[in-house]
Amino acid sequence: MAEILSVASEAYPLVKTGGLADVVGALPAALAPHGHRVTTMLPGYPAVLRALGRPRAVRRWDDLMGVPARLLRGEMAGHPLLVLDAPDLFARDGGPYADADGAEWPDNWRRFAAFSRAAADAALGTVGSDRFDLLHAHDWQAAMAATYLRYADGAVPPGGIRPRSVVTVHNIAFQGAYAAELFPDLGLPDAAWGIDGVEYWGGVGFLKGGLESADAITTVSPTYAEEVLDPEFGMGLDGLMRARRDRLTGIVNGIDPAVWSPAADPALPARYTARTLSRRTRNKRAVEGAFGLDAGQGPLFCVVSRLTWQKGMDVLARVTDDLVAGGGRLALLGSGDADLEAAFRAAAERSPGRIGVRIGYDEGLSHLLQGGADAILIPSRFEPCGLTQLYGLSYGCVPVVARTGGLADTVVDANAAALAAGCATGIVLDRVTDDALVRGLRRAAALYARPDAWAAIQRAGMRGDWSWVESGRRYADLYAGLLAA
Ligand code: ADP
Numbered sequence: 001m002a003e004i005l006s007v008a009s010e011a012y013p014l015v016k017t018g019g020l021a022d023v024v025g026a027l028p029a030a031l032a033p034h035g036h037r038v039t040t041m042l043p044g045y046p047a048v049l050r051a052l053g054r055p056r057a058v059r060r061w062d063d064l065m066g067v068p069a070r071l072l073r074g075e076m077a078g079h080p081l082l083v084l085d086a087p088d089l090f091a092r093d094g095g096p097y098a099d100a101d102g103a104e105w106p107d108n109w110r111r112f113a114a115f116s117r118a119a120a121d122a123a124l125g126t127v128g129s130d131r132f133d134l135l136h137a138h139d140w141q142a143a144m145a146a147t148y149l150r151y152a153d154g155a156v157p158p159g160g161i162r163p164r165s166v167v168t169v170h171n172i173a174f175q176g177a178y179a180a181e182l183f184p185d186l187g188l189p190d191a192a193w194g195i196d197g198v199e200y201w202g203g204v205g206f207l208k209g210g211l212e213s214a215d216a217i218t219t220v221s222p223t224y225a226e227e228v229l230d231p232e233f234g235m236g237l238d239g240l241m242r243a244r245r246d247r248l249t250g251i252v253n254g255i256d257p258a259v260w261s262p263a264a265d266p267a268l269p270a271r272y273t274a275r276t277l278s279r280r281t282r283n284k285r286a287v288e289g290a291f292g293l294d295a296g297q298g299p300l301f302c303v304v305s306r307l308t309w310q311k312g313m314d315v316l317a318r319v320t321d322d323l324v325a326g327g328g329r330l331a332l333l334g335s336g337d338a339d340l341e342a343a344f345r346a347a348a349e350r351s352p353g354r355i356g357v358r359i360g361y362d363e364g365l366s367h368l369l370q371g372g373a374d375a376i377l378i379p380s381r382f383e384p385c386g387l388t389q390l391y392g393l394s395y396g397c398v399p400v401v402a403r404t405g406g407l408a409d410t411v412v413d414a415n416a417a418a419l420a421a422g423c424a425t426g427i428v429l430d431r432v433t434d435d436a437l438v439r440g441l442r443r444a445a446a447l448y449a450r451p452d453a454w455a456a457i458q459r460a461g462m463r464g465d466w467s468w469v470e471s472g473r474r475y476a477d478l479y480a481g482l483l484a485a
Pocket of ligand 1: 017018019020022305306334335360361362363366385386387388
């Protein structure tokens, strides 16, 4: 049995702002059948500390990048958990990365450098008696753990083996890029400053430093693993990704059936399976009630998303009148850019009873939408994996997606051939433009008007295996290869 330390800035159910949390929360159970024990490590945000109950301190630092800190041991859904309790860094109201007004914490570099440093210490066994075989760091907030591990020469006992490291990129747009001036404060040797270290376009790059240091790099779908080699998607890191291509794999995310399963979802007024799809009508009525929508003949589209350019939400905001003119309705749950929030509020005012908007974050409502709406709109400009289309597929909420990243890997377009073969699961847009989205909405409405065809699409999605079984095996294979090396 290998001991894995999975390090991330969020994990469902303790702290979540997006798909990263769902994945990190699901990994321990996904890897247990393969003989790996996954310990998750999180920052000690107030919500995480509250959930810990009576934790045990396993290590103290008098000066972890300038602040005192403790490492606490607890549990998350029955799996081992380590929490970095550093009140100067994490005991704050607001979100994990920003204050209540959405302004990023100015000391994020220190918060996540300290977190990464502590994770490397933990992996090396300088914490209590535990030692880990492999450190798996997620995204820029944890990526530097691989860097600290790489430069931790004194901490590896003579003849000892340095733990292996994996860095997973859940979204390459978030990089943790900072000014060069803070390099001396990171506590890294001078050797770490350089083109194969943390130096990144003249500054310091946290994700970059982690990617240079990791024994293996993964991203969250095969198509995205190809896309990040390209300047259009690599966002400055495509050269590095090309240079380290032999270390890079794409493993698509699964979904946790304990959380996302329409037959057993406590958030749904009516639970159902592919054989009892008509029960969804009750959920649809609940969606209409929650969003103030009138009944209608056409499809009820939904959105559960960050409202950002990445997600193509500006495109959707421009075509809501077309959506309504085509007989559709829209229930939108999301938050993000202020101008997009305002645009969707205005759309709801223009089309009362046809468009309902809830600005905010609501886990229960996100389940209700998947279980009650007819289709979910995901016109992302790039999408490393995407989880909402997987939830849609398994809930019979037909995904209308852009052909990019994990969306391209998981949704089969309802073209004539796929419909005839019975394998169509959604609608795939060739491009993310106003015209392409309007065409996709029209195709959805036309298919929805053919109840048998629509039900076949729903059922094909629900038949798919979106669980972690296959992806868990692929991570296990990756770990096994690294540990054997
Ligand atoms: P990303 O991580 O890029 O935001 P994903 O599709 O990978 O996108 O994951 C988004 C996750 O966050 C999903 O679990 C989705 O249901 C959830 N989510 C996004 N916005 C909201 C919201 N406003 N309310 C509730 N859940 C949300």
